[in-house]
Amino acid sequence: MITFKNVSKSYGRQVVLDDLSFEIKQGQFVVLIGPSGCGKTTTLKMINRLIEPNSGEIYINGVNIMRQNPVELRRSIGYVIQQIGLFPNMTVEQNIAVVPKLLKYPKERWKPIVRELLELVNMPYEENAHKYPSELSGGQQQRIGVLRALAASPPIVLMDEPFGALDPITRDCLQEEVKKIQKKLKKTIVFVTHDMEEALKLADTIVFMNEGKIVQMASPEEMLRNPADNIVREFMGRHMQGGESPDLYVEDVMRTRILKVPKTLRTLECIDRMDRWEVNSVIVINDDETYAGTVSLEDIHKQGKPGREIGELITEETPTVSRFYKAQEVFDQLLTSPCKYLVVLNDDRTVAGLVTRTSMTKAVGKALWGAEIS
Amino acid sequence: MIDLIPFILEHLVIVLVATGISVVIGIVLGIVAYWLRFTAQPILWFSEAVQTIPALALLAILMILFGLGNTTIIAGLTLYALLPIVRNTHTGLISVPAAIKDAARGMGMSKLQRLFRVELPLAFPLVFSGIKISVVNSLSIAVMGVLIGAGGLGYPIYRGIQTQNLRQIMSGAIPVMIMAILFDFLMSAIERRLTKHAK
Ligand SMILES: Nc1ncnc2c1ncn2[C@@H]1O[C@H](COP(=O)(O)OP(=O)(O)OP(=O)(O)O)[C@@H](O)[C@H]1O
Ligand SMILES: [Mg+2]
Numbered sequence A: 001m002i003t004f005k006n007v008s009k010s011y012g013r014q015v016v017l018d019d020l021s022f023e024i025k026q027g028q029f030v031v032l033i034g035p036s037g038c039g040k041t042t043t044l045k046m047i048n049r050l051i052e053p054n055s056g057e058i059y060i061n062g063v064n065i066m067r068q069n070p071v072e073l074r075r076s077i078g079y080v081i082q083q084i085g086l087f088p089n090m091t092v093e094q095n096i097a098v099v100p101k102l103l104k105y106p107k108e109r110w111k112p113i114v115r116e117l118l119e120l121v122n123m124p125y126e127e128n129a130h131k132y133p134s135e136l137s138g139g140q141q142q143r144i145g146v147l148r149a150l151a152a153s154p155p156i157v158l159m160d161e162p163f164g165a166l167d168p169i170t171r172d173c174l175q176e177e178v179k180k181i182q183k184k185l186k187k188t189i190v191f192v193t194h195d196m197e198e199a200l201k202l203a204d205t206i207v208f209m210n211e212g213k214i215v216q217m218a219s220p221e222e223m224l225r226n227p228a229d230n231i232v233r234e235f236m237g238r239h240m241q242g243g244e245s246p247d248l249y250v251e252d253v254m255r256t257r258i259l260k261v262p263k264t265l266r267t268l269e270c271i272d273r274m275d276r277w278e279v280n281s282v283i284v285i286n287d288d289e290t291y292a293g294t295v296s297l298e299d300i301h302k303q304g305k306p307g308r309e310i311g312e313l314i315t316e317e318t319p320t321v322s323r324f325y326k327a328q329e330v331f332d333q334l335l336t337s338p339c340k341y342l343v344v345l346n347d348d349r350t351v352a353g354l355v356t357r358t359s360m361t362k363a364v365g366k367a368l369w370g371a372e373i374s
Numbered sequence B: 001m002i003d004l005i006p007f008i009l010e011h012l013v014i015v016l017v018a019t020g021i022s023v024v025i026g027i028v029l030g031i032v033a034y035w036l037r038f039t040a041q042p043i044l045w046f047s048e049a050v051q052t053i054p055a056l057a058l059l060a061i062l063m064i065l066f067g068l069g070n071t072t073i074i075a076g077l078t079l080y081a082l083l084p085i086v087r088n089t090h091t092g093l094i095s096v097p098a099a100i101k102d103a104a105r106g107m108g109m110s111k112l113q114r115l116f117r118v119e120l121p122l123a124f125p126l127v128f129s130g131i132k133i134s135v136v137n138s139l140s141i142a143v144m145g146v147l148i149g150a151g152g153l154g155y156p157i158y159r160g161i162q163t164q165n166l167r168q169i170m171s172g173a174i175p176v177m178i179m180a181i182l183f184d185f186l187m188s189a190i191e192r193r194l195t196k197h198a199k
Helices: A040-049 A070-075 A090-097 A099-103 A106-121 A136-149 A168-185 A194-200 A218-224 A229-238 A267-277 A298-301 A328-337 A358-367 B006-035 B036-050 B053-065 B071-096 B100-104 B111-148 B152-161 B167-192
Strands: A002-011 A014-026 A029-033 A054-061 A076-081 A155-161 A188-193 A205-209 A212-218 A260-262 A283-284 A291-296 A320-322 A340-346 A351-356
Touching: A002 A040, A002 A205, A014 A040, A014 A054, A014 A099, A014 A212, A029 A040, A029 A194, A040 A155, A054 A260, A070 A076, A076 A136, A090 A099, A090 A106, A090 A136, A099 A106, A099 A358, A106 A136, A136 A155, A136 A168, A188 A194, A194 A218, A194 A229, A205 A218, A212 A218, A212 A229, A212 A260, A218 A229, A260 A340, A267 A283, A267 A298, A267 B152, A283 A351, A291 A298, A291 A340, A328 A340, A328 A358, A328 B036, A351 A358, A358 B071, B006 B036, B006 B071, B006 B152, B006 B167, B053 B111, B071 B111, B111 B152, B152 B167
Parallel strands: A029 A188, A029 A205, A076 A155, A155 A188, A260 A283, A320 A340
Antiparallel strands: A002 A014, A002 A054, A205 A212, A283 A291, A340 A351
16 A cells, blocks of 8 residues: 655755645556646656655555665565666566566576566567567567566556557557556556556546646546546546547448449349348449449348349438548437438548448447447 | 887787776776766866876876886876776766666666666776777877886887887887777777677
């Protein structure tokens, strides 16, 4: 358990942390978030005494950290920094083993730890342990940065924007790994970010800071429901329920896996394909791939004689929309129209996709709650 | 024609002993300048000032302290070699990226552990290039040793000057040049290997 009691810090006249008090429970994933310069890093670095407060006290499990030897304190707390900060003169293995070696673990003890940790992030020991950091990709380096912080099994791990510099896919992947590790190893993690999506995804508790003060400390759900003030609301942006509608366009809510057939296809063949795709209508396209119309299974059964071309059965009742329309406008249309779907066209009248009620619901859900809900 | 081998060997020994002493003192001074920031200016200023003293004058002053012989030339070379080593050590240490220093502190390394496990290894390529500059400089300055009764290749050159014998002069000068080129070449190669991982 980490407790801040009336902690303040200033540099000269600038007050960076203003009478901060809060508590982090054991095993929690706490995310500090807020605008740049609000004091997140300063707060984090106080926990391992890289920065010391001007006044106030910080306790870890009831012990005032100012009464502890700072070097020993730091060895008992994992630390991951944004710039990764791997030691370029050491191999991956040596980097991971830094803290265990400082703690004088014998080799027989730290070797297996390195191996185990590398396996945890799917980087085989044989392939990676003896590389230098400069030989790894950014994502791999940051993985090693996280492993280095975990190597001596510290109960508390501090992470300062660890994934800020990574591409979205790698970031997603690492976020999941960290969340998994935290749950599995029951760590207390204090994590700094300024990305609300990341906070919502990872946090048990979000601490929202502004100008050296805590604006709100709440669970992600609570913060989404009741943001304490406008700055929090703004940060939530598109994740908010109600409020301003998120900027979704038709192309964000359509499905692109659709069955397109040429006009000249025979009806029997068409039924066959619809069966295989498990759909009950098809998009018919002209020779130049532009949209011609739709045909439903019902239409075929009603008027189709075997051997006829599908082009003769086209109805043009299905509404079409441009992929660049606002999703909101299409939403109403979809609910009121008798059709179960809308055809989405590109600028050149070729077919881009379909908006169905399911695809719409999925996309809206994702925009509201971040991750895909399964 | 005299046998050059003993002169070459003695020349080498003088230069290497002086460089060795200079490396120890220079790195220590560089570390002090890095740790105690207020000492950086005076230390760098001192090492620079030493270099501005003309070699002949410096040797004359040192001769008063150490008398005639190899000790004096070694002391002189040591002083001359100091600047590149001190400066490069200091620069190397302060230019270790802040993030890496932060990480080292955050991992729980003590000040000495940070120095020996992280900061000095990362600064070393630069320190080494300082040493290289010192060695190459010292090889040619060591020739002056003959004026204060020291050994080395200064002697055959000096004899050549006195007898106005160009061949004699060259027989002393060419080995100095070859050694300088050789050391420069070898140490540059090592330097390149050192900087391989320092990214
Ligand atoms: N050593 C220092 N000297 C003076 N001011 C400092 C120092 N370190 C931080 N500050 C100031 O303290 C404030 C808070 O800094 P901090 O690094 O905690 O912000 P942050 O919330 O982490 O911001 P960011 O999201 O940009 O990383 C900033 O205004 C910064 O300029
Ligand atoms: Mg910060």
